[in-house]
Amino acid sequence: MSVRNLEAMFRPASIAVIGASDREGSVGAVVLRNLRGGGFQGALWPVNRRHDSVAGGPAWRDVQSLPAAPELAVICTPAEGVPALVAELGRKGTRAAIVLSSGLQQPVAAGGPSLEQAMLEAARPFLLRILGPNCIGALVPGAGLNASFAPGQATAGTLAFVTQSGALATAMLDWANERGIGFSHFVSLGNSADVDFGDMLDYLGSDPGTRAILLYVESIRAARKFMSAARAAARNKPVILVKAGRTAAAAQAASTHTGALAGSDTVFDAAVHRSGMLRVDTLEALFDAAQTLAWPHPWRGERLALLTNGGGAGVLAADALACGGGRLAVLSDATREKLDAVLPPSWSHANPVDIGGDAPVARYTQALEVLMAAAEVDGVLFMHAPTAIVPAADIAAAVLPLMRKAAKPVLSCWLGGKSVTAARSSFAYEGLPWYSTPERGAQAWLQLAAYYRNQAALQQLPGIEPEDFVPRRDEALSVLADAAAVSREWLDPAQAQAVMAAYGIPTVATAMALDADEAAALAAHIGYPVALKIVSPQVVHKSDVGGVALNLASAAEVRAAAVRMRQQVACAKPEAVVLGFAVQAMARRPHGTELIAGLATDPLFGPVVLFGQGGTGVELSRAHAVALAPLNAPLARDLIERSGLGRLLAGYRGQPGVDQRALVDTLLKLSQLACDLQQVAELDINPLLADANGVLAVDTRIRLRLRGAAVPPSIRPYPRSLEQTLTVAGAQLLLRPIRPDDAARLHAFYENSSPEDMRLRFFMARREVPHSELARYSQIDYDREMTFIALPAAGTGPQPMVAEVRAVCDPDNLRAEFAIQVGAAWQGKGLGRALLKRMVAYLREHGTAEVVGQCLPENAAMAALARQAGFEVRPAPLQGTVDMRLALR
Template sequence: MSTINMDHLFKPKSVAVIGASNRPHSVGQVIMRNLLAGGFNGPIMPVNPKSQSIGGVLAYRDVESLPVVPELAVICVPPKAVVPTMECLADKGCMAAIVLTAGLAAEMHDETHTIKQAMLDIAARNKMRILGPNCLGLMVPGIGLNASFSHQSIGTGKIAFVSQSGALCTAVLDWAAARGIGFSHFISLGECDDVDFGDVIDYLGSDPDTRSIMLYIESIQERRGFISAARAASRNKPILCIKSGRFAEGAAAAASHTGALAGADDVFDAAIKRAGVLRVYTVSEMFSAAETLSRMHPFRGDKLGIITNGGGIGVLAVDALIERHGRLAHLEDSTIDALNAVLPSTWSHANPVDIIGDAPGERYAKSIDAVLKDPNIDSLLVMHAPTAITDPVEVAQGVIDAIKDSRKNILTNWVGEATVAKARKLFYAAGIPTYRTPENAVAAFQHMVNYRKLQEVLMETPPSVPQDFTPETDKARKIIHLAIHAGRDMLTEPEAKAVLECYGINTVKTVAAHTVEDAVETADAIGYPVALKILSDDISHKSDVGGVVLNLDNADEVRAAGTKMLRTIEQAFPKARLRGFTVQEMIKRAGARELIVGMTTDPIFGPVILFGHGGVEVEVVRDRAMALPPLNMKLARELVEGTRIYNLLRGYRDVPPVNLEQLYMTLVRLSQLVVHLGEVLELDMNPLLIDQTGVIALDARIKVTPKVVSDDKRLAIHPYPRHLKQELILEDGTKYLLRPIKPEDEPAHYQFMSKLTPEDIHFRFFGSVRELPHSEMARQTQLDYDRDMAFLAIIPEGPEAGEIHGIVQVVIDPNNDHAEYAVMVRSDIKGRGLGRILMEKMIEYCRQKGTKTFIGQVLPNNRRMLTLCEKLGFSRKYLADEEVFEVTLPLHRDAS
């Protein structure tokens, strides 16, 4: 994943069309027609060995004959000609190609390579970017580029649309053209063999001409690249997506409840929420959301006020709002008094504010003025139904005049079509979002609410973990490997619980017994009452087959239950391999809730954690939520809050709340297990019992594999790089812990900033900064460890334990070409060598990561930093325009 040479694709200065044609309705003919009609300024060079000209433009016999190197080539030749064409383009020096040809994976180039693979090999050797194959093409209206075989041209706008489906592209083009919607980019990805969603989101995220990004997704090839790019871009501009295949279940043959419950669509939802992407479900909803979010004022809250001249449409709006779990604002008494003074006595006297059907623009304006002053109103929806008495255009102009200075978000809904068409145009021209139906208007408001929630999740500082905990990872892995070496992919229940105990997850005491009499002796030792369960590698859900008996009070009951259990299972499942029984103490907690907590491995996004309502009816109730690891306390809380059972866990009437903090901690520890133990494919704790005293796992199962892949390929989100921690003792005896920054470090970071001198601040930020806002501090502490890194020097113990004395951080570009650093050390600590140690640690980190260059900017009067850079081997260049030195250190070992 990278944005290398993407400018050649999206901002080419010349275009060649390989396979251009004069044959009517051929792809080569449509491509040339669209390119010539689009107004592209650069050379357009058709390549066709049999035609002297294409569309009136001089044609060239082959790629070698082209007079200039094309920055972008559009390839629309038969499959067999694709590889020779790519070779010629590479030799010519072309750096980007759109491959429209389909079927490249189905035909062989030679005995060992398909045409597709041979094409990709040529591109990789020459750093040539490929859009496609099997795509519709690309449009960038701002530069007049229509390198597509679309039937429809588009206007210039601020929305970028990116789709895997060519068919949907044509439908969206029709939809947008009918509504006068323009685009900054319109991109058909096709099979995403080179340029994929992550690459395009990275590029568009920093594109000044793009205000919002819309995605149509069928599947994700590169999960970590997609999430990293989306997470970075969504902090700057809205990203919306439609996902097809919503109802496909991904694990019908799963060995655990978790695997059976984890539908592919649920996992996708969890992934995009983690990345800050807003999901919508229709094309019209997507464009409405994009328009609303791109015009949104700073968001104040989620309470909506409604002004309407028709009670019926107002009620429809309220119904739609409640259905979407929205909040209708309550009017202050002072607002009602103000409205009484300007409205007829028959007005509604509540929200929605029905100002009666004959309301002219002046009445709307006075009502708006009164309602916008109400502190309970965060956003306002103004509605109008045409009547014979009023003029929709006059009313619209009155509304526009009334809200022009408001900083609250205003949405409008003029119902109808021809009668209100001119009024809608007024709203479009004034930059005010307008919608055709009450439901669409309310949906747009809720998009604002949901988008803001996503942004808050991205920026929220997680609470610190209540207690430090070091898991027994080696012990857990040993248990797993013993089972793998025995040829098993399912741990026994005692083994599974032992692994959970290694991660501090409380489980009920469980002991294996080979025979019925062994089970009796074990029960006597544990103490009654006990539960007896069958132990078999071939029976996963034991209670479904009579393999679980609870509340056995004495030896005779254990003996009878065990004998009956063996007889029943041997008759029903004669081929099942029985290993005996497990005996466990009965846990009785009146009023406790049964939960399910587990993980499964999604084929696209890798490990995913599930939480929900547990027990034997878990797959019927299907009350669950999912999240991608790693989790912290904040993310664990959000996971739990995403279920219906959360409301019961909080307590009600005379039922006390459960110990939610211990539940969140259990989820965090499970997340640690998932991150550390790549051998685990599926895991269930069902039921996990919870009450006000805490949680305990009554049953557990774990499925494992010997085929462990690295974290880089296994996890969709880079986990905290704990292996980079380092203990350090300076020459003066000061002890430090050098470690990567965590989101939980934000409060300590603020404390560190408060102890910096004005000179420290000036050297770091090139100006005077009193205090960084939370949004900026969140960016510095909530890192994507795939791209950015920051190391802290922390006092590990004593009265100053947890205090930060120094920070070094880098921002690494998506291509891993350069890392731009910044370093700060408290003034009272300077002179001890801490700054140099931090710099050397970061330089080595970037070198190990393969980053090519380490760079920074230093003010001329920051002599201490310039001297340090000189000692570390940096070169420097003075940038007169910016009045700073740019310092550069190559990181290749042969150049260092």
């Protein structure tokens, strides 16, 4: 379930309060009072099993005696009776319930399911949706709904706030009311037994009355559902969250460097980045960010200019910006000359731009205009501290028109109290963001930059990549099966090298020896010099126990090193079980940079890819970043950039940079391995040597998951199994799901289509499809939508796209809306029929209930195609379209 019946929960026509009471201070009394005080205009039916009157009005003894089925029931009764009440409400026809009761975690009977599970089982046959249990309820001020026991009402507004903490909800409501912050929805999830963050994001993401979505998160249950909903909502409006537990320990013990570095909070940050949301640290920052993102900023970059009438404010803002990793704009000579012309000689001549405490109104506006026009400035933070020279309100009136029409973000900071109240009010009235301190202004800019970085990650457009590398997956699975058959949790080095080779990752020749003599024999076969490494599941850091010997040039040196290693390991780690020795060819990369690349499994979000600085001190370095699998090339490059190693890898002091393409390819192959081989729990390549000639995996450790279920990727990987070939008009075509790197193909397809074909496809004349739309069409969520594209099955070079069919499902998979377009050269050859047949078959397998579409009345070919495919085709005169519908269930 997702958004089904949530309209009945948040905009009900009738409400029953189960457990309504006259007892002062009881939950039932508070809820009834709040509903009446909130202005609810629908039918309101108190239910009390002992009384026929509650709060001066009629009451009903039970659900069955109600005059009709309430759309929403608010349950305020003890936990033991909740499952039976839910079943009774379902039979009555109720579609939503808010369960305020706590204590549903206890079992119905000894050894039986919990009351919460029994409640869900009772609701399921009737598709009755449940908010809670153990929540304070929900408020929708615009609908007059206060179905909660919160101490007061909420003001109507355009922010939605969803929280897991009931205590925090009441405090936040009080805090927001004091500051005049209004809400479209204010929802407490409680235990999230049914309605959870994914459901709320789906519902609020398409709610026209909600401008931004604010979340207070303690935990996420269904990661894939959450990620799908978050990515969809974040494309429509800002989604900003605070998550508790930033410093909590990882959810599982890690055995590799990657596992240790990819802590649960680091992975959650990666999920936020991937989904286009914004994470902030405090509740105050949550509302600051909502204010900042409310104004449609034409984003250009991260270089900020500070304009101030006081040096202290400028320094504080610059410090806050630097501490947050922000960038001050460096003023060009041309910009300084323009500022010289409008400012007194005493101005700061640098950024921050201090125009002096005696600045008249004209000085503010002229300096602001110069900075807004400067090419090297991406945004401006305007700061004013009150003076006796000019009232702040006059300055606000002068700069407001400039900020309204600015072609770049301009934020304002009004320091002080009563002296700047009027200025703040005028900005608030216009919807322009303002802040009370320089630090908060700088933090707002950092939030803005982070938000647009995440949005860029959400909307990145890869170029056309060569056809995917196809790994030898069966070979890798065979290696894993051999290890699992003997309950070997850690692959030996030779097995690890075989898995790397199957996935095309360059490695050094490696062989496994049981003793010193075998090691010497293998070294002679590999060729000197060699490296010798101890192999033990209990030894993670081999160098720490003398478990690595390099540049061994003879059999005698190999034997001596092996004996010495056993002795040193026995002393340093007596519990370690030595399985033997890895013999490797020496890696000759004199200018190679030591990196780490690896995989870990997050218990919630599944496989993640780590990249960063490697070597023996890997865990002491902060130059690492993680990303959710699967990756594509832009996401892999983004991972490298976020690690902080970008400048190092580009080359320095005469050293050439590393082969970036090889590095990206390695990360993509690791990502594919993570999605293909979910038996792999952890994987380390450390060091991964990188230079101008490519990369080389020197030491690889792979741990298998021998027990427990694998955690699938939280973003569904590309479904290669859906690829197929078909013959149309004697030509072989490849029909496959669209990929992010098809954006350029899609752009060319639309660009080469006739104006009439584009009008019939989009119901309006279009010269081009914008970047954001191309990103949306090519970066689809395979769990919720599908697009099949057709392109020539053979040939050299990038193959052009010749047709597409797409279908977008609603969050409940009840209805999918389809669209189809065939290139002019392929029209009338049966390709459209083949595409529609394939999509209908896919949707039927996917469990979709019906597929619908619309076309213009003059698009007779589309209507005929739909009729041939079994669709019901009817004119819709009021919409000026023709409706097409096919039931699949």
